[in-house]
Amino acid sequence: MGRIRARLLDTGPIVVLAVIAAVGSFTHISNLANRHGQHGWQSWAVAVCIDLMCVMAARELQRDKRTGRRRHGPLSWPALVLTSGIVLTLAANLATAHPSVWGWITAATPAVAFLVAVSMLERRASHRSTSSHAPGPMDDEQPGPAEAVAAVEVPQLDPAPLTAPGPAESAAVESGPSPALLAYARRLADDHHATHQRPITGDLLATRMHVSPDLAADLLTHLRKEPVA
Known part of the structure; x- marks a missing residue:
């Protein structure tokens, strides 16, 4: 009132x-x-x-x-x-x-x-x-955009490498690649050569097979040693 x-x-x-x-x-x-x-x-x-x-x-x-x-x-x-x-x-x-x-x-x-x-x-x-537009006593203490972004906690990623060899790759490194891996790598290499008219690289083969670059290089080495039909 x-x-x-x-x-x-x-x-x-x-x-x-x-x-x-x-x-x-x-x-x-x-x-x-x-x-x-x-x-x-x-x-x-x-x-x-x-x-x-x-x-x-x-x-x-x-x-x-x-x-x-x-x-x-x-x-x-x-x-x-x-x-x-x-x-x-x-x-x-x-x-x-x-x-x-x-x-x-x-x-x-x-x-x-x-x-x-x-x-x-x-x-x-x-x-x-x-x-209404006058600054208040607490305006100076408000964090700016950069401070607000910095205050957000960023979750820590797992430091383990994304291309760490799995059990099948470890076994392939120790005893040589399995016939199934060789057959899969051979099919990918043949498809790439038929499409692009050039041999597939180790990095591209690792990406296509989702394996480590070392295993992809080993597979390419075995494929190159196979006799040409």
């Missing part, structure tokens, strides 16, 4: 001022439109269009302040729309005022009051945007 009460006390005067200014400008604009041929609901529609245009432009300015949107040029589109709406309101107020200095001053008061209310709301929106 305390927060709601503080919010009402904070924004209440500005809202009341904006409503009074809108009602005053609505009366002046509708009277001017009625005087120049826009009768009945048409005069009200002209006044509502101008007032809602100002309100919409003011809200868009506040949204730009909150989101930190950068404008391209000296004046943003919402600011231009708001300025045009206030100029139209001020012109209607002066046109329907009593032709005297005080008549013009009092007639221009609603438009000026609305402009003041909008500037107050825009100032608050700008202050909230600056506060």
Whole structure:
């Protein structure tokens, strides 16, 4: 309840001022439109269009302040729309005022009051945007991207070689390659020679057979010693 009460006390005067200014400008604009041929609901529609245009432009300015949107040029589109709406309101107020200095001053008061209310709301929106982007006391202690990556533990791989000989390869090294391995190596070597028109290398044979380079070299040695059919 305390927060709601503080919010009402904070924004209440500005809202009341904006409503009074809108009602005053609505009366002046509708009277001017009625005087120049826009009768009945048409005069009200002209006044509502101008007032809602100002309100919409003011809200868009506040949204730009909150989101930190950068404008391209000296004046943003919402600011231009708001300025045009206030100029139209001020012109209607002066046109329907009593032709005297005080008549013009009092007639221009609603438009000026609305402009003041909008500037107050825009100032608050700008202050909230600056506060939300202000660095906190703990921002300096947050790790950067490189530190965050360095802090991740990398699992250690097994240092054993990927081409360590298995039981079959160990037996082949001790007693010579088995006939099955020789037949498989011979078929791979023949297929490679038929496809590429050149002998297969030891590294490629080791990769194709998934064996160690030493065993592949031994197999190639036995294949080269075989008599040509």
